[in-house]
């Protein structure tokens with residue numbers, strides 16, 4: 272399969288480049304030149320597969336010029352062997368809604384599903400190429416832990432993770448900072464998540480620097496992550512035996528919900544994708560009113576969604592502008608100047624596939640309370656936002672993506688119901704282990720110096 276950049280669709284790239292580089296040199300995001308749409312008969316065949324087999328079929332559509340189907344199959348088996356659920360994900364009931372539990376991986380958030388896969392994809396690449404790669408990634412809490420678990424101990428790979436100092440939950444932090452492998456480096460930035468992301472972006476666009484350390488990225492714009500996430504939309508659709516299904520997706524960087532949009536483009540009969548946000552509601556304002564203007568980031572109970580500019584939104588902008596790379600580049604410029612309002616006809620196109628809602632802090636707590644009382648389920652605050660959005664929009668039988676295990680966010684659940692879930696036994700020791708991280712100023716040069724020193 273050939274790929275192009277959202278800001279220039281004349282130049283073609285292969286899967287290897289898309290995966291290793293993450294971001295195109297022109298600043299755009301990679302997307303496939305064309306997307307295969309499954310017929311109904313093909314969907315019936317896919318329905319017979321277990322989770323791992325389904326992953327292989329779907330991912331292979333995108334990666335066959337890089338890894339053979341047989342090798343992909345062993346790579347997938349290895350990636351998901353560490354999960355607590357044999358079928359990787361689990362569907363449960365919560366009142367009339369379904370919860371798609373995506374948090375049964377090693378670091379208790381949905382990000383493990385894509386990250387375990389790409390960690391092994393790096394391993395596969397390095398087994399065939401004599402190189403050293405330095406991964407640099409910004410995290411609002413969960414990406415970092417998932418990436419570290421996927422990369423730790425791998426040969427010829429280092430990982431540097433930037434998190435906003437004091438703005439992630441202690442469990443989130445300890446899952447990252449107690450890992451002892453020598454190829455793992457944690458950096459706490461004195462700033463918020465957007466500051467961390469901006470530092471990483473400016474290091475990538477400094478081509479001298481990024482080439483000198485052979486820098487690679489695993490954040491949610493990496494296409495390899497998106498395709499691994501599309502799989503659970505297919506899987507849960509097949510399990511539910513319905514004509515069409517809507518999904519409510521707790522959203523930050525627009526990666527997870529974009530994976531649902533990709534599944535729809537591949538022919539999966541998805542009705543609506545609900546973009547559920549916390550009080551950082553730029554995407555809700557954008558999708559409901561066309562108002563894509565960022566405000567100051569607020570700290571909320573659901574820190575993994577405390578994001579203003581959603582990087583993956585660029586991919587949607589490209590598609591709704593009829594795959595016009597020049598228009599996309601123009602719009603991205605407007606977004607940079609914080610003056611983008613979505614055109615009326617484009618907004619109508621977006622609203623065919625997406626609806627949105629946001630939940631306040633109090634609403635999030637109320638949802639956790641109510642579901643504990645009515646259903647005896649403790650929801651993590653991100654999932655609670657997904658449930659709240661579905662409720663507010665009266666989607667009474669949709670699938671809510673449950674993106675994190677409640678034990679990762681004891682503050683929120685203690686606050687709501689004076690209870691918290693315990694960490695699974697095998698992870699309880701992280702609470703006691705020594706932590707190791709460096710606090711750095713919100714300054715790109717400082718971070719570059721730190722990294723240069725370590726590689």
Ligand SMILES: *Cc1c(COP(=O)(O)O)cnc(C)c1O
Pocket residue numbers: 380381382413414491521522523524525526527528575576653674675
């Ligand atoms: C990352 C994350 C999200 C947001 O996912 P995006 O792909 O960034 O939209 C939601 N919930 C949890 C628990 C997360 O870790």
